[in-house]
Amino acid sequence: MARVAAETKLTIGGREITLLRPDADERSPLRAWTAADRLALDHLAEISPDGGLGNVLIVNDQFGALTVGLAHAEPTVWSDSAAARTAIDANLARNDCHVLGDRVVAGTDMPAGLFDTVVIVLPKTLSLLEYQLGVVASVVHAESRIVGLAMARNITRSSLSLFEATLGTTTTSLARQKARLVHASPNALAPASDPFIAGDGYIADGGVHVASSPGLFSSDRLDVGSRLLIDTMIAADELMTADLALDLGCGSGVIAASLAKRSATATWTLCDVSDLAVAAAQSTWERNKLGGPATFIVADGAAGCDSASFDLVVTNPPFHQDHAVDNALTERILAEAARVLTNEGSLFVVAQRHLHLHTRMRRHFSSVDAVSKHPSHVVIRAVEPIR
């Protein structure tokens, strides 16, 4: 049955905007905006009824609720997600607003200018919050207003301490619909931030040097699922015979780098939705002096990769979008894997056993088998993609 995408409407300052969450359909409880988005937009409309917010910077908008809601201010949008940038542009167009053009700044780049209003959705990890607040501190002035937003349960003492230490006096609003705002007043203009460079992560099995970046998945140790996938692949014939291999959702690049170190047969492509993750993956590749000419792509799924172009795809796929479990995201990653795999190729996926991912994989592949098991995780091999 065809799934119907769910549009939701949001009224801000008397104006109705229409938003679509790309993966969600009518049955999905997930929406393109949160109670925190709404609280922040209502607060900004209240304190500045004439819309005079000055030069506005929006950080981590997920689907465009904030950017569309503040479109009149022509905000600069700083986002580390290729998927978010696409969704924001689509929702701007849906509401007859100008698309971002050069007002969008990738996660590894620095927003340029001086901002009077900064609206920042608190990211899932403290490391990304710390990095982003450090950069924000260098592009605000003493009268700038900084508004953080999140569901109240995700505003921790540690995140408030980061606001306080990086920016200055910090207070929180009352909660509304379980969402809360964080208000920070900058003390003084901080010096300009250095351009981003990936840092040291850890040394994985086989002496693989893994780089890190803010917000990266399992940035200080090898994830148990990734280890099981790597160990399984090292023993698999497919690794030795593959010509073109893809690490889908590569994060630090630890899976592809570990496998490239064991077998130089395949030419690798590494892709991830996050600019910061792909920068770490690139650095991991360089640190291990993996001679092969790898390709690094920032993309939603495997966008930018041709259909039926890889004879090996490996993935430790995402199961969450921000804090929420997002089955539709995992489903799309599996569909992307099926799309880019050749008819003769093999996909290897690692997942927690309780998720029963193999059942969902049968929608996309004719043949699906568990090839190695661990108490908590399983590696599943799938062949014969269903087109």
Ligand SMILES: C[S@@+](CC[C@H](N)C(=O)[O-])C[C@H]1O[C@@H](n2cnc3c(N)ncnc32)[C@H](O)[C@@H]1O
């Ligand atoms: C479970 S982590 C695995 C990371 C890495 N492969 C490892 O094993 O350490 C999943 C990765 O998928 C990425 N991801 C999330 N959504 C994505 C999307 N729509 N397209 C591509 N990658 C995505 C995340 O940024 C994250 O790096």
